[in-house]
Amino acid sequence: MSADEEQPIPSKGYSMTDEERAELAAKLDADLDAFINGLEKKSYTEGWPEDRWQEEMEKHPFFMTKAPEPGEELSPLMQGIQQLKYDETENTPEELAKAYKDDGNFNFKCKKYRHAIIAYTEGLKKKCNDDDINAQLYNNRAASNFFLKNYRSCLNDCLAALKLKKDYPKALHRAAECLYHLNKFDECIQYCDKILSSEQENKTFLDLRSKALLAKKAAERDRRKQMAAEKKEEKRGNELLEAVRARKIKFKGKDSSALKLSDLEPQFPDAMRSHVTIDESGKLVWPVIFMYPEYKLTDFIQSFHEDETFENMFAEVFNEHPEWDAEKKYTAQGVRVYFEDENERVHNIPNQWTLGKALTHKKYTLQGGTPGFMILVSGSEAEKTYVK
16 A cells, blocks of 8 residues: 555454554654644744833733822723723622722822822712711821811811711711811810710820810910900000001092001002001101102101101211112212102201101101101202202
């Protein structure tokens, strides 16, 4: 029998010789090789490339070492799992709320409190009918807010949890702590009393109650001090107004009898923190602006007593020559004082006058609580130009 002829199938009970068995095995090997060689030659592209296998591992939900960040692009497999997990057609509102609660708990354990808040909020949006699940979502979101020191938001969530689940221990505990941090000491004490009615030996809230009592007393003491200071300030303000009215100083667009403290507010930017005051003897001390038209500069005098003369003030101001006075012509004896009335007419004040006398000049009108005067070198061209 030639090699190309079909081999007969051995009948039942037929025993093959070693040569026949070897010949059959060789034929089977040749057939397998022919089949493999006949397959289409193409490269395998579905695997992970060697240089990026770690990167690809991180995308796989079974091997990733950290959860994806919000907004981060997800791998197709992760997207598929998420669609299954959060598909509203495949899950009930209760199942979805639980899924978001689990996500929030995972982020909370990782101390990613803001991410946890987002997850718990999404769970609450599902509006499931299970009050116990919703209470847990509110309570867990409260815990996340507490660690972020969002005490007001935390308290609101605790109260929402307690509406759904009365006497919820964790929500009660956290609400008491929030009330302390929000300086609501009376309410904090009430919550501590409620907790201690069933947990008499709870040292944490025994201590918190004591701290709240002490803080309440300190707050009441501070409030009394503040009220006393406000009363004193009010009395001082009334004394100041009476002193200004008594001097019959004219204010632009104001009748002296209707004068208010706000009318004494500074008008110049440099003087915004300086106000007219009254000393122990009932005398006024003003912040004053000196203006130098020749150089278009100003000088702020923080405290100018109404009984002090311009001459004395100039001796202090020009004790050292200003940098801008290169010719050293501005001296206590060499300058003159001017002001403009409401009609922009110029008036000279003798250097020997006091500030108080200048302010009561029949033509002087004060705007705001900062008097202003023009200072010019006597006999200079700048003075002649300004007066003209």
